[in-house]
Amino acid sequence: MAEQNDTNERTDRWTAVDHYTFNHLHANKPSATPSPSSLQHALSTSQARGLPDIAVSPSQGKFLKLQAQIARAKNILEIGTLGGYSTIWLASAGPDVSVVSIEVSEKHAEIARANIAHAEYAERVDVVVGAGLDVLPRLVEEVGMGRRERFDFLFVDADKENNWAYVDLSLGMMRRGAVVVVDNVVRKGQLARDDTGDSRVEGVRKLIESVGMDDRLDGVVLQTVGEKSYDGFLMAIVNS
Numbered sequence: 001m002a003e004q005n006d007t008n009e010r011t012d013r014w015t016a017v018d019h020y021t022f023n024h025l026h027a028n029k030p031s032a033t034p035s036p037s038s039l040q041h042a043l044s045t046s047q048a049r050g051l052p053d054i055a056v057s058p059s060q061g062k063f064l065k066l067q068a069q070i071a072r073a074k075n076i077l078e079i080g081t082l083g084g085y086s087t088i089w090l091a092s093a094g095p096d097v098s099v100v101s102i103e104v105s106e107k108h109a110e111i112a113r114a115n116i117a118h119a120e121y122a123e124r125v126d127v128v129v130g131a132g133l134d135v136l137p138r139l140v141e142e143v144g145m146g147r148r149e150r151f152d153f154l155f156v157d158a159d160k161e162n163n164w165a166y167v168d169l170s171l172g173m174m175r176r177g178a179v180v181v182v183d184n185v186v187r188k189g190q191l192a193r194d195d196t197g198d199s200r201v202e203g204v205r206k207l208i209e210s211v212g213m214d215d216r217l218d219g220v221v222l223q224t225v226g227e228k229s230y231d232g233f234l235m236a237i238v239n240s
């Protein structure tokens with residue numbers, strides 16, 4: 001029965017709503033930023049180069065852009081670049097926005113840089129190749145030495161096992177009132193189970209429980225459905 005979704009898989013209805021709304025609110029709008037053609041280019045070159053189809057959806061990308069604008073973010077940190085699709089959305093939050101995006105794969109980073117350049121954001125985006133756990137301490141040191149500004153916005157979308165380590169490390173270089181967004185935290189509802197044996201679910205549970213115990217952060221999880229199935233974001237604000 002079409003209206004039911006017992007397996008939590010994507011449905012045509014969720015996809016149709018995403019397409020309908022995104023087409024009206026962005027893709028068919030002449031003034032849309034980033035340009036729909038640059039977004040499509042990023043997705044099609046990523047697919048042609050064999051990257052997995054695990055970028056945020058168009059509507060989720062726009063949500064990230066709007067969240068960054070609401071936070072008046074100028075310095076954005078992203079962990080997990082893939083082909084640069086979400087990076088392009090984040091860079092589009094304003095002409096004075098800079099993005100540092102950390103990616104462990106040299107190949108992904110190379111594709112991302114080309115996609116970001118095609119979208120005309122290369123001057124404001126630095127794709128850093130390396131494992132998040134190696135790169136973040138270097139950035140913390142640079143911020144501590146005053147060689148780099150504090151970040152206003154963090155988007156975490158890499159290996160889920162290290163979600164909390166990424167947020168914990170990044171807090172040392174974020175300003176008070178900064179926003180943290182972590183993708184893929186609901187995982188088709190597996191989040192509420194403690195017996196999955198899935199290290200990614202365990203990574204997300206550690207994130208949720210750690211944020212809940214940490215007075216530096218105030219957070220919430222929003223469940224989402226859409227063309228990328230049933231999942232959700234953790235959003236938090238940095239209190240201190």
Ligand SMILES: C[S@@+](CC[C@H](N)C(=O)[O-])C[C@H]1O[C@@H](n2cnc3c(N)ncnc32)[C@H](O)[C@@H]1O
Pocket residue numbers: 054055056079080081082083084085086087102103104105108130131132133157158159
């Ligand atoms: C879900 S994809 C990112 C999607 C991208 N944020 C988007 O929406 O367009 C996850 C990316 O994280 C990268 N990654 C995995 N482990 C990592 C690590 N330890 N450090 C940095 N990046 C990592 C993967 O290579 C992959 O490109």
